[in-house]
Protein backbone atom coordinates (compact mmCIF):
# COMPACT_ATOMS: atom_id res chain seq x y z
CA UNK A 1 0.00 0.00 0.00
CA UNK A 2 1.47 3.42 -0.90
CA UNK A 3 2.40 5.59 2.07
CA UNK A 4 -0.24 8.25 2.48
CA UNK A 5 0.04 9.87 5.92
CA UNK A 6 0.10 13.66 5.89
CA UNK A 7 1.16 15.92 8.73
CA UNK A 8 -0.83 18.84 10.02
CA UNK A 9 1.90 21.17 8.74
CA UNK A 10 1.51 19.75 5.21
CA UNK A 11 -2.25 20.01 5.52
CA UNK A 12 -1.92 23.70 6.41
CA UNK A 13 0.49 24.31 3.53
CA UNK A 14 -1.98 22.69 1.12
CA UNK A 15 -4.73 24.95 2.49
CA UNK A 16 -2.42 27.95 2.14
CA UNK A 17 -1.70 27.11 -1.51
CA UNK A 18 -5.39 26.57 -2.19
CA UNK A 19 -6.36 29.91 -0.65
CA UNK A 20 -3.29 31.82 -1.85
CA UNK A 21 -2.35 32.91 1.69
CA UNK A 22 0.82 34.68 2.79
CA UNK A 23 2.07 31.98 5.13
CA UNK A 24 1.37 33.99 8.29
CA UNK A 25 -1.51 31.73 9.12
CA UNK A 26 0.55 28.54 8.69
CA UNK A 27 3.19 30.05 10.92
CA UNK A 28 0.79 31.01 13.69
CA UNK A 29 -0.87 27.60 13.58
CA UNK A 30 2.55 25.99 14.01
CA UNK A 31 3.02 27.97 17.22
CA UNK A 32 -0.31 26.67 18.53
CA UNK A 33 0.69 23.10 17.65
CA UNK A 34 3.95 23.46 19.50
CA UNK A 35 2.17 24.87 22.55
CA UNK A 36 -0.32 21.97 22.49
CA UNK A 37 2.48 19.39 22.21
CA UNK A 38 4.20 20.97 25.21
CA UNK A 39 1.00 21.00 27.28
CA UNK A 40 0.35 17.39 26.25
CA UNK A 41 3.81 16.47 27.53
CA UNK A 42 3.12 18.18 30.87
CA UNK A 43 -0.33 16.55 31.24
CA UNK A 44 1.30 13.20 30.53
CA UNK A 45 4.05 13.61 33.13
CA UNK A 46 1.34 14.47 35.69
CA UNK A 47 2.20 13.70 39.29
CA UNK A 48 5.78 12.72 38.39
CA UNK A 49 6.73 16.39 38.12
CA UNK A 50 4.27 17.94 40.57
CA UNK A 51 1.64 18.86 37.99
CA UNK A 52 -1.24 17.68 40.24
CA UNK A 53 -2.79 19.35 43.29
CA UNK A 54 -3.63 23.04 43.57
CA UNK A 55 -1.61 26.12 42.64
CA UNK A 56 -2.88 28.16 45.60
CA UNK A 57 -4.11 31.01 43.39
CA UNK A 58 -7.54 32.07 42.16
CA UNK A 59 -8.32 33.26 38.60
CA UNK A 60 -10.62 36.05 37.40
CA UNK A 61 -13.49 33.50 37.28
CA UNK A 62 -13.08 32.93 41.04
CA UNK A 63 -11.84 29.40 40.33
CA UNK A 64 -9.00 27.81 42.26
CA UNK A 65 -6.17 27.36 39.75
CA UNK A 66 -4.40 24.03 39.27
CA UNK A 67 -0.65 23.98 38.52
CA UNK A 68 -1.47 22.91 34.95
CA UNK A 69 -3.91 25.83 34.46
CA UNK A 70 -1.00 28.15 35.23
CA UNK A 71 1.68 26.23 33.33
CA UNK A 72 -0.48 25.69 30.22
CA UNK A 73 -1.32 29.40 30.25
CA UNK A 74 2.37 30.34 30.44
CA UNK A 75 3.23 27.91 27.62
CA UNK A 76 0.49 29.32 25.38
CA UNK A 77 1.52 32.93 26.07
CA UNK A 78 5.19 32.25 25.43
CA UNK A 79 5.04 29.97 22.38
CA UNK A 80 2.43 32.04 20.57
CA UNK A 81 4.26 35.32 21.11
CA UNK A 82 7.42 34.09 19.38
CA UNK A 83 6.05 34.12 15.81
CA UNK A 84 5.05 37.80 15.97
CA UNK A 85 1.69 37.10 14.31
CA UNK A 86 -0.56 38.08 17.18
CA UNK A 87 -1.19 41.66 18.19
CA UNK A 88 -2.59 40.47 21.52
CA UNK A 89 -3.96 37.45 23.36
CA UNK A 90 -6.65 36.77 25.94
CA UNK A 91 -7.04 33.77 28.21
CA UNK A 92 -9.42 32.26 30.74
CA UNK A 93 -6.62 32.60 33.26
CA UNK A 94 -5.86 36.31 32.70
CA UNK A 95 -8.14 39.13 33.75
CA UNK A 96 -6.89 41.55 31.09
CA UNK A 97 -5.69 41.43 27.52
CA UNK A 98 -2.07 40.27 27.12
CA UNK A 99 -0.22 42.62 24.80
CA UNK A 100 2.40 40.90 22.63
CA UNK A 101 5.61 42.92 22.78
CA UNK A 102 7.37 43.66 19.51
CA UNK A 103 4.54 42.53 17.26
CA UNK A 104 3.65 45.81 15.61
CA UNK A 105 2.69 43.88 12.47
CA UNK A 106 0.54 41.30 14.26
CA UNK A 107 -2.77 41.07 12.42
CA UNK A 108 -4.45 38.45 14.58
CA UNK A 109 -5.89 38.04 18.06
CA UNK A 110 -5.70 34.76 19.96
CA UNK A 111 -8.16 33.68 22.64
CA UNK A 112 -7.67 30.48 24.58
CA UNK A 113 -8.69 28.22 27.42
CA UNK A 114 -5.24 26.77 28.14
CA UNK A 115 -6.49 23.83 30.17
CA UNK A 116 -10.13 22.79 29.88
CA UNK A 117 -11.54 20.31 32.39
CA UNK A 118 -9.19 21.24 35.23
CA UNK A 119 -11.24 19.22 37.73
CA UNK A 120 -10.19 16.08 35.83
CA UNK A 121 -6.42 16.60 35.99
CA UNK A 122 -5.80 14.82 39.28
CA UNK A 123 -8.00 11.85 38.36
CA UNK A 124 -6.24 11.25 35.03
CA UNK A 125 -9.30 11.85 32.86
CA UNK A 126 -9.13 13.63 29.49
CA UNK A 127 -8.52 17.37 29.50
CA UNK A 128 -7.85 19.77 26.62
CA UNK A 129 -6.97 23.24 25.33
CA UNK A 130 -9.35 25.41 23.27
CA UNK A 131 -8.39 28.27 20.94
CA UNK A 132 -10.08 30.86 18.76
CA UNK A 133 -8.43 33.23 16.27
CA UNK A 134 -9.87 36.59 15.26
CA UNK A 135 -8.60 39.31 12.96
CA UNK A 136 -7.45 42.56 14.61
CA UNK A 137 -10.05 45.05 13.33
CA UNK A 138 -8.65 47.90 11.23
CA UNK A 139 -7.51 50.73 13.50
CA UNK A 140 -8.40 48.89 16.73
CA UNK A 141 -6.18 49.08 19.78
CA UNK A 142 -5.03 45.49 20.38
CA UNK A 143 -4.38 46.25 24.04
CA UNK A 144 -8.02 46.95 24.68
CA UNK A 145 -10.56 44.19 25.28
CA UNK A 146 -12.83 45.97 22.77
CA UNK A 147 -10.73 44.63 19.88
CA UNK A 148 -11.66 41.10 20.98
CA UNK A 149 -15.38 41.71 21.40
CA UNK A 150 -16.44 40.21 18.08
CA UNK A 151 -19.24 37.65 17.65
CA UNK A 152 -18.28 34.03 16.95
CA UNK A 153 -19.22 34.31 13.27
CA UNK A 154 -16.08 36.43 12.81
CA UNK A 155 -13.68 33.70 13.92
CA UNK A 156 -11.23 32.75 11.19
CA UNK A 157 -10.02 29.61 12.92
CA UNK A 158 -10.96 27.57 15.97
CA UNK A 159 -9.92 24.29 17.43
CA UNK A 160 -8.94 22.25 20.41
CA UNK A 161 -6.30 19.82 21.56
CA UNK A 162 -7.59 16.79 23.43
CA UNK A 163 -5.17 15.20 25.88
CA UNK A 164 -6.85 11.81 26.08
CA UNK A 165 -5.75 8.23 25.55
CA UNK A 166 -4.08 9.78 22.53
CA UNK A 167 -3.47 13.48 21.93
CA UNK A 168 -5.50 14.97 19.10
CA UNK A 169 -5.82 18.33 17.47
CA UNK A 170 -9.14 19.20 15.84
CA UNK A 171 -9.38 22.28 13.69
CA UNK A 172 -11.58 24.39 11.45
CA UNK A 173 -10.78 27.37 9.27
CA UNK A 174 -14.35 27.58 8.00
CA UNK A 175 -13.94 24.81 5.47
CA UNK A 176 -15.02 21.70 7.40
CA UNK A 177 -13.42 20.05 10.41
CA UNK A 178 -10.32 17.88 10.40
CA UNK A 179 -8.75 15.86 13.21
CA UNK A 180 -5.07 15.02 13.66
CA UNK A 181 -3.44 12.54 16.06
CA UNK A 182 -0.06 13.15 17.68
CA UNK A 183 2.56 10.52 16.93
CA UNK A 184 4.73 11.02 20.01
CA UNK A 185 7.76 9.22 18.59
CA UNK A 186 7.80 11.40 15.47
CA UNK A 187 6.62 14.51 17.35
CA UNK A 188 4.07 15.38 14.65
CA UNK A 189 0.29 15.50 14.27
CA UNK A 190 -0.99 13.34 11.38
CA UNK A 191 -4.36 13.64 9.67
CA UNK A 192 -6.45 10.75 11.01
CA UNK A 193 -10.01 12.14 10.99
CA UNK A 194 -10.63 13.95 7.69
CA UNK A 195 -13.88 15.86 7.25
CA UNK A 196 -15.50 15.10 10.60
CA UNK A 197 -19.30 15.23 10.47
CA UNK A 198 -21.91 15.05 13.20
CA UNK A 199 -24.93 12.82 12.53
CA UNK A 200 -28.17 14.85 12.65
CA UNK A 201 -29.84 12.42 15.06
CA UNK A 202 -28.56 10.88 18.25
CA UNK A 203 -29.49 8.74 21.24
CA UNK A 204 -26.89 10.24 23.57
CA UNK A 205 -27.10 13.36 25.72
CA UNK A 206 -24.69 15.08 28.11
CA UNK A 207 -25.75 17.33 30.96
CA UNK A 208 -24.72 17.80 34.58
CA UNK A 209 -27.89 16.31 36.07
CA UNK A 210 -26.97 17.44 39.60
CA UNK A 211 -28.34 20.82 38.53
CA UNK A 212 -31.79 19.49 37.56
CA UNK A 213 -33.51 21.32 40.44
CA UNK A 214 -32.46 24.62 38.80
CA UNK A 215 -33.37 23.74 35.20
CA UNK A 216 -35.81 25.79 33.14
CA UNK A 217 -38.98 24.10 31.83
CA UNK A 218 -37.72 23.45 28.23
CA UNK A 219 -34.58 21.68 29.47
CA UNK A 220 -36.54 19.67 32.03
CA UNK A 221 -39.01 18.60 29.34
CA UNK A 222 -36.25 17.63 26.90
CA UNK A 223 -34.33 15.54 29.46
CA UNK A 224 -37.51 13.94 30.87
CA UNK A 225 -38.48 12.85 27.37
CA UNK A 226 -35.02 11.34 26.81
CA UNK A 227 -35.21 9.52 30.14
CA UNK A 228 -38.67 8.14 29.32
CA UNK A 229 -36.98 6.05 26.60
CA UNK A 230 -38.90 3.74 24.25
CA UNK A 231 -42.11 4.15 26.24
CA UNK A 232 -41.98 7.97 26.08
CA UNK A 233 -42.76 10.48 23.30
CA UNK A 234 -39.32 9.99 21.70
CA UNK A 235 -39.94 6.25 21.20
CA UNK A 236 -36.28 5.33 21.74
CA UNK A 237 -33.87 4.74 24.60
CA UNK A 238 -31.21 7.38 25.27
CA UNK A 239 -27.82 7.03 26.91
CA UNK A 240 -26.27 9.70 29.15
CA UNK A 241 -22.63 10.87 29.40
CA UNK A 242 -20.90 13.57 31.46
CA UNK A 243 -17.10 13.85 31.43
CA UNK A 244 -16.90 17.41 32.88
CA UNK A 245 -14.31 18.31 30.23
CA UNK A 246 -16.05 20.21 27.44
CA UNK A 247 -13.28 19.27 25.00
CA UNK A 248 -13.91 15.57 25.60
CA UNK A 249 -17.69 16.00 25.24
CA UNK A 250 -17.38 17.94 21.98
CA UNK A 251 -14.88 15.42 20.66
CA UNK A 252 -17.28 12.55 21.40
CA UNK A 253 -20.02 14.45 19.58
CA UNK A 254 -17.78 15.14 16.55
CA UNK A 255 -16.92 11.44 16.36
CA UNK A 256 -20.31 9.79 16.96
CA UNK A 257 -22.96 12.48 17.52
CA UNK A 258 -24.86 13.55 20.63
CA UNK A 259 -26.05 16.69 22.36
CA UNK A 260 -24.13 18.63 25.03
CA UNK A 261 -25.92 21.04 27.32
CA UNK A 262 -24.73 23.53 29.88
CA UNK A 263 -27.97 25.52 29.69
CA UNK A 264 -29.12 28.57 31.61
CA UNK A 265 -30.57 27.57 34.97
CA UNK A 266 -32.08 29.48 37.89
CA UNK A 267 -28.72 29.63 39.64
CA UNK A 268 -26.04 30.09 36.91
CA UNK A 269 -28.06 32.67 34.96
CA UNK A 270 -27.13 35.20 37.65
CA UNK A 271 -23.69 35.15 35.97
CA UNK A 272 -25.03 34.64 32.43
CA UNK A 273 -24.44 30.86 32.37
CA UNK A 274 -21.49 28.61 33.22
CA UNK A 275 -19.28 28.36 30.14
CA UNK A 276 -17.33 31.26 28.72
CA UNK A 277 -18.41 32.71 25.37
CA UNK A 278 -15.12 33.88 23.89
CA UNK A 279 -12.81 30.90 24.48
CA UNK A 280 -15.17 27.98 25.13
CA UNK A 281 -18.59 28.44 23.51
CA UNK A 282 -17.60 30.29 20.32
CA UNK A 283 -14.73 28.07 19.17
CA UNK A 284 -16.71 24.91 19.94
CA UNK A 285 -19.76 26.30 18.13
CA UNK A 286 -17.64 27.06 15.05
CA UNK A 287 -16.36 23.46 15.00
CA UNK A 288 -19.81 21.97 15.59
CA UNK A 289 -21.49 24.05 12.86
CA UNK A 290 -18.67 23.29 10.43
CA UNK A 291 -19.26 19.58 11.10
CA UNK A 292 -22.96 19.92 10.26
CA UNK A 293 -24.25 20.32 13.83
CA UNK A 294 -25.87 23.29 15.56
CA UNK A 295 -25.07 25.47 18.57
CA UNK A 296 -27.48 27.74 20.45
CA UNK A 297 -28.00 29.42 23.79
CA UNK A 298 -31.52 27.97 23.59
CA UNK A 299 -32.80 31.32 22.38
CA UNK A 300 -30.20 32.46 19.86
CA UNK A 301 -27.53 31.03 17.55
CA UNK A 302 -24.45 31.04 19.76
CA UNK A 303 -22.06 32.54 17.23
CA UNK A 304 -24.36 35.55 16.79
CA UNK A 305 -24.21 36.60 20.44
CA UNK A 306 -22.66 40.09 20.59
CA UNK A 307 -20.00 39.98 23.29
CA UNK A 308 -19.75 42.75 25.84
CA UNK A 309 -17.05 41.31 28.08
CA UNK A 310 -13.95 39.17 27.54
CA UNK A 311 -14.99 36.69 30.23
CA UNK A 312 -18.74 36.72 29.74
CA UNK A 313 -20.61 33.50 30.34
CA UNK A 314 -23.31 32.06 28.15
CA UNK A 315 -25.77 29.13 28.10
CA UNK A 316 -24.57 26.38 25.71
CA UNK A 317 -26.52 23.72 23.82
CA UNK A 318 -24.68 22.08 20.92
CA UNK A 319 -24.35 18.93 18.85
CA UNK A 320 -26.58 16.84 16.58
CA UNK A 321 -28.70 19.25 14.59
CA UNK A 322 -32.15 17.72 15.03
CA UNK A 323 -31.77 17.45 18.81
CA UNK A 324 -30.43 20.99 19.22
CA UNK A 325 -33.27 22.32 17.06
CA UNK A 326 -35.81 20.35 19.10
CA UNK A 327 -34.57 21.90 22.33
CA UNK A 328 -34.48 25.38 20.74
CA UNK A 329 -38.12 24.83 19.68
CA UNK A 330 -39.03 23.90 23.29
CA UNK A 331 -37.46 27.21 24.36
CA UNK A 332 -39.54 29.10 21.78
CA UNK A 333 -42.68 27.36 23.05
CA UNK A 334 -41.59 28.27 26.58
CA UNK A 335 -42.12 24.77 27.92
Ligand code: AHG
Nearest residue numbers: 113115116117118119208244245246
Ligand atom coordinates in the same frame (compact mmCIF):
# COMPACT_ATOMS: atom_id res chain seq x y z
P1 AHG B 1 -12.35 24.85 32.90
O1 AHG B 1 -11.71 23.63 33.46
O2 AHG B 1 -11.61 25.42 31.71
O3 AHG B 1 -12.65 25.91 33.94
O4 AHG B 1 -13.74 24.44 32.23
C1 AHG B 1 -14.60 23.56 32.91
C2 AHG B 1 -15.93 23.56 32.22
C3 AHG B 1 -16.08 22.58 31.09
O5 AHG B 1 -14.97 21.97 30.61
C4 AHG B 1 -17.01 21.52 31.63
O6 AHG B 1 -17.93 21.14 30.65
C5 AHG B 1 -17.69 22.17 32.80
O7 AHG B 1 -16.90 23.24 33.21
C6 AHG B 1 -17.86 21.20 33.92
O8 AHG B 1 -18.74 21.73 34.83
P2 AHG B 1 -19.24 20.92 36.12
O9 AHG B 1 -18.10 20.97 37.08
O10 AHG B 1 -20.45 21.70 36.57
O11 AHG B 1 -19.60 19.50 35.71
Ligand code: MN
Nearest residue numbers: 061063092118
Ligand atom coordinates in the same frame (compact mmCIF):
# COMPACT_ATOMS: atom_id res chain seq x y z
MN1 MN C 1 -11.22 27.11 34.83
Ligand code: MN
Nearest residue numbers: 113116117280
Ligand atom coordinates in the same frame (compact mmCIF):
# COMPACT_ATOMS: atom_id res chain seq x y z
MN1 MN D 1 -12.89 25.31 30.01
Ligand code: MN
Nearest residue numbers: 092113115116
Ligand atom coordinates in the same frame (compact mmCIF):
# COMPACT_ATOMS: atom_id res chain seq x y z
MN1 MN E 1 -9.63 26.18 31.64
